[in-house]
Amino acid sequence: MSTPTTTILRPEDYGPALNGDSTASFERMFADADRRLRKDDGGGVPVSTVTIALSGSYRVSGTVMPPVAGRAQGLTIRGNGKRTTEIVQTSAKxxxxxxxxxxxxxxxxxxxxxxxxxxxxxxxxSTSTQGVQDWNWVNCVWRGSWLRGVGLDGDIKSNLNSEMVFDRCAVTGSFEDAFFHSGLSPQFDQQDQFLNFAFRDCKMEIAYGDILRYDKGGSINVTGGSWILKQARPDGSPSRMFYLPPGTHHNSVQSLVVTGVRMEPRDKANLVIESHWKGMVQFIGCMDDAWAHQAYAAADDYAPHQYFNPSGVRYQGCQVTGRHRVTQTEPPSRQSIVYDQCARTVASRRTKAAFLDLQGAYAKQVRIVHRDDRDGII
Structure with missing residues (x-):
């Protein structure tokens, strides 16, 4: 039986920064981490024997973790704290x-x-070899101007790109696409295996862009934290907290549960959610009414929650503002929208019928239920 050992690696040990750029040092460090893999006595995938320790600020102009063939597991990278330890990407790579x-x-x-x-x-x-899963981030922060944060992709045989957790992280800056975009090639049905994502007590406060975009479904759990969209995109199109586009994916991997989150879509154009899913969407104990004092919050065309041919939607114990828009262009089957012990801001207290902006030829056939609403809506 092999004897496990752990080695601490630092980019500073792999050569000095060249003109302030540490890309080469990081590349050599990760290559050394690859060489130090050992056999897993209980399985077939080699495991890491190193912990990478970072301190201070590093400027890079390339890919510090380049692609390498073969599966490996168990790598840990540690810094000294948010903003205390930072990697700055200066290129578009x-x-x-x-x-x-x-x-x-x-x-x-x-x-x-x-x-x-x-x-x-x-x-x-990810492809059929199943080498991408189980990444966690704890107490990390993303700043600056990005195309996207995390992008999940794969070919027609893609099988795994899942089990990712963000714990007490913060996301600021701007994203031309999204902070987390799952399914960059939505024409491949197999990307339905991109699932099981958790965001726990995170602070999302971005200038513009989508926060979460899931083209290929997913089982997503968001708990706690504060989510803020400061402005619309530069072209005037909306920034969205949750964007669930239409696509060829299975209902069994279309689940979004948002619990105890305080949300601020600070621009009239911005959306809390745009969902085209056939699965289940739930908001439990959430509130989006921090900016209900704005004049646009009472306007008939302000609808920060939008659903297109939904299947199951539930709001429980939520405080909401604006109207909720439901567009139904196909005959509904087994579907319902439920509001349970919810309350609307003064600006949004219409009748039940007026609170919902129903559009499409079949909108009036959607089953909508109100239970014990706390604001006396009738």
Whole structure:
């Protein structure tokens, strides 16, 4: 039986920064981490024997974790705290590329900042070899101008790109696409295996862009924290907290549960949710009424929650503002929208019928239920 050992690696040990750029040092460090893999006595995937320790600020202009063949697991990268330890990407290249390689990766107490609006933080690509899953971020922060944060993609045989957790993280800056975009090639049905994502007590406060975008379904759980969209996109189109586009995916992997989140869509154009899913969407104990004092909150065309041919939607114990728009263009089957012990702001207290903006030829056939609403809506 092999004897486990752990080695601490630091980019400073792999050569000095060249003209203030540490890209080469990071590349050599991760290559050394690859060489130090050992056999897993209880399984077939090699495991890491190193912990990477970062401190201070590092400027890079390339991909610090380039793609490598073969699966590996168990890598840990640690910093000294949010903004205390930071990696700054100065080019439009992905900072990290994981192509059927790393599983069980942990990032702790780090900041990531981009000075290029074309940059991606993580390009995660999975094929049938199932080498991409189980990444966690704890107490990390993303700042600056990005194309996207995490992008999940794969080919027609893609099987796993899942089990990702963000715990007490913060996201600021701007995103031309989205902070987390799952399914960059939606024409491949197999990407339904991109699922099981959790966001726990995170602070999302971005200038513009979508926060979560899931083209290929997913089982998503968001608990606690504060989510803020400061403005619409530069072209005037909406920034969205939850964007669930239409696509070819299975209802069994279309579940969004948002619990105890305080949400601020600070521009009239911005949306809490735009959903085209056939699965289940639930908001429990949430509130989006912090900006209900704005004049636009009482306007008939302000609808920050929008659903297109939904199947199951539930709001429980929520405080909401604006109207909720439901567009039904096809005959409904087994579907319902339920409001249970909810309350609307003064600006939004219409009758039940007026609170809902029903559109489409079949909108009036959708089953909508109000239970014990706390604001006396009739």
């Amino acid at each position: 992905p900072l990290l590329i994981n192509r059927d390689r790393w599983m069980g990766v942990r990032w702790h107490d780090l900041s990531f900042r981009s000075t290029s609006p074309g940059a991606t933080y993580l390009d995660s690509y």
